[in-house]
Amino acid sequence: MAARSTYYQALDGPAKVRYNKILQCIDDIDPYTISLRSWKEDPHSLPQISYPDIVNFLVYTPSPYTLEDLKCYKGLDAYNQFVSGWVRNVVSTVINGKHVVTAKVMHSQRLREAALKPWLIAEKCGKIIATHCNCIAGLGEACTHVSALMFYIDTKMQRISADNYPRGGRQCRKGNKSTIIQQEMVSFSIRPHHCIKDEECLQD
Numbered sequence: 001m002a003a004r005s006t007y008y009q010a011l012d013g014p015a016k017v018r019y020n021k022i023l024q025c026i027d028d029i030d031p032y033t034i035s036l037r038s039w040k041e042d043p044h045s046l047p048q049i050s051y052p053d054i055v056n057f058l059v060y061t062p063s064p065y066t067l068e069d070l071k072c073y074k075g076l077d078a079y080n081q082f083v084s085g086w087v088r089n090v091v092s093t094v095i096n097g098k099h100v101v102t103a104k105v106m107h108s109q110r111l112r113e114a115a116l117k118p119w120l121i122a123e124k125c126g127k128i129i130a131t132h133c134n135c136i137a138g139l140g141e142a143c144t145h146v147s148a149l150m151f152y153i154d155t156k157m158q159r160i161s162a163d164n165y166p167r168g169g170r171q172c173r174k175g176n177k178s179t180i181i182q183q184e185m186v187s188f189s190i191r192p193h194h195c196i197k198d199e200e201c202l203q204d
Contacts, residue, residue, distance in 0.1 A: 001020070001028065002023075002027070002028045002029055002030065002033075003030065003033050004030050004033065005030050005032035005033050007032050007134050008030055008032070019132070022121070022130045022132065025096065025098055025121060025129060025130070026095040026096055026098050026100060026121060027095055027096050029095055031100055031102055031119040031132075032117070032119075032134075034093060034100075038093050039091035039092065039093050039102070040091060040092055040093060041090070041091050043090075043156045043159075043160060044160065045092050045093075045094075045099075046090075046092050046099065046101060046153050046156055046157065047092075047099040047101065047122035047123060047124055047125070047126055047153065048124060048125055048126040048157050049122060049126045049128065049150060049153045049154055049157060050126055050154055050157060050158075051073070051154055053122075053126040053127060053128055053150075053154075054073075054128070054147070054150045054151070054154060055067070056128075057128040057131075057142070057150075058142055058147065061131075061142045073151075076144075076147070077144050078144040078145075078147030078148040078150075078151060079147075079148070079151050081105060081144060081145070081148040082148045082149075082151040082152050082155070086105055086106040086107075086148065087103050087104075087105050087148050087149055087151075087152045088103065088104050088105075088106065088115070089103055089104045090102075090103040090149070090152060090153075091103070098121050098122070098123065098129065099121070099122050099123070099124060100119060100120070100121055101119065101120050101122070101149065101153065102117060102118065102119035102120075102149075103117070103118060103119075103149050103152070104116070104117060105117075105118060105145040105148055105149065116133060116134060116135045116145045117133070117134050118131065118132065118133035118134075118135075118143070118145040118146040118148075118149050119131070119132055119133070119146075119149075120132075120146060120149060120150065126157075128150070131146040132146070133145045133146050
């Protein structure tokens, strides 16, 4: 087993088993043990997570949200945490072809307390594989802090897309053809355990 963080050492047996299972897709590396020099602050290095990816993951993962909640996501605590600027120091790295993203999320009502540290693992195309947070609810792997990080990434991707493609689309490749997919036209159908956007997204 690779090195584990002090956070991991404090988990109970079942939680450790689940945590270890998640880390298998990133070469058994605990994100809390990754050195600072291995992280990148460049938003272009983030996975291309969009709102449908967030819905697809949260609906089919134990989380505090239902599909009806996510239809009104701007009223959610997680979205408000992001809008209020509580998601900070967002960095990412790539391990075994998977994008690992972490951040610090401040306590909106208890600013003197240490920031929480959610992380997520995703494919470059935006499919979210797993998440975790060192808060109590984070043991369920889909807390408000993780969700706030997802909304942060979604917004960054929208801004990058708008800069690259004036019409607000994302360039994707399907077969041998390149297309521009408009953000407002992305399907919101939910398919468990599959990426909503099946096209292979081109990297910038």
